[in-house]
Amino acid sequence: MEEDAQIERTGRGVEHFGALMPRAFFEAPPELVAPRLLGKVLVHFSPIGALAGRIVEVEAYLGPHNKPPDPAAHSHRGPTPRNQVLFGPAGHAYVYSIYGRYFCMNVSCEKDGQAGCVLVRALEPLAGPNTASFAAMAGNRGLAPGAAARELTAGPSRLCQALGITRAAHNGLDLLDAGSCLQLREDGYLVSEVLVTTRIGIKHAVDLPLRFALPEHNCLSGPRSLTGSRILIR
DNA sequence: CAGCCGATAAGCT
DNA sequence: GCTTATCGGCTGA
Numbered sequence: 001m002e003e004d005a006q007i008e009r010t011g012r013g014v015e016h017f018g019a020l021m022p023r024a025f026f027e028a029p030p031e032l033v034a035p036r037l038l039g040k041v042l043v044h045f046s047p048i049g050a051l052a053g054r055i056v057e058v059e060a061y062l063g064p065h066n067k068p069p070d071p072a073a074h075s076h077r078g079p080t081p082r083n084q085v086l087f088g089p090a091g092h093a094y095v096y097s098i099y100g101r102y103f104c105m106n107v108s109c110e111k112d113g114q115a116g117c118v119l120v121r122a123l124e125p126l127a128g129p130n131t132a133s134f135a136a137m138a139g140n141r142g143l144a145p146g147a148a149a150r151e152l153t154a155g156p157s158r159l160c161q162a163l164g165i166t167r168a169a170h171n172g173l174d175l176l177d178a179g180s181c182l183q184l185r186e187d188g189y190l191v192s193e194v195l196v197t198t199r200i201g202i203k204h205a206v207d208l209p210l211r212f213a214l215p216e217h218n219c220l221s222g223p224r225s226l227t228g229s230r231i232l233i234r
Numbered sequence: 235c236a237g238c239c240g241a242t243a244a245g246c247t
Numbered sequence: 248g249c250t251t252a253t254c255g256g257c258t259g260a
Contacts, residue, residue, distance in 0.1 A: 098253060121252085
């Protein structure tokens with residue numbers, strides 16, 4: 001079973017999810033990386049098969065070198081055992097547990113030595129209804145195979161649950177390595193317009209416009225009343 | 235649909 | 248000892 005996942009992540013069929021993303025894409029400030037990460041594909045080559053989603057909502061968290069600082073970021077007070085991945089090279093997974101029950105996944109940004117990351121807040125499941133992959137993601141969430149897509153992956157901890165992402169298995173993994181079971185890929189999906197709002201669920205720096213999403217996508221998390229401005233990218 | 239609330243434990247001071 | 252980048256169930260409109 002694990003062999004199947006090994007074969008699938010490097011062998012034929014993997015190109016279905018597009019090409020591995022380049023490291024340089026992430027060696028930049030998170031507020032620039034975050035909007036451009038929308039539309040990209042997160043894949044987990046799990047023991048039960050490939051589980052994937054298209055990124056539709058993210059938030060940027062800035063490293064302590066920033067002026068002004070970002071007190072909402074885990075890296076705000078410098079390196080600790082928990083957040084050390086954020087101070088390492090770009091393109092790695094920072095997975096942490098929250099409220100004792102859930103996980104959230106970030107992608108490290110900036111070059112080695114500097115912190116900064118993008119929190120993945122929502123995905124669109126890359127598997128249609130009535131597929132085995134969709135049923136597997138629903139099952140991971142404790143839902144019936146016919147559940148709505150947004151019930152699977154709208155929310156940072158929901159998407160970790162759906163894809164089977166955990167701190168023990170995935171924290172620190174290189175997301176840009178063909179041998180990793182967790183990867184970021186780009187398949188040519190084009191994003192032209194991005195919704196910009198304040199971040200969700202934080203107590204500090206609540207007014208910074210660092211949440212980015214595909215406008216009116218039905219898999220977004222958070223209150224629908226949260227409005228913001230729109231920007232054009234590329 | 236919006237708003238409130240409790241669960242539950244790691245991480246840091 | 249206190250905080251917390253969440254979720255799901257409940258209430259009331």
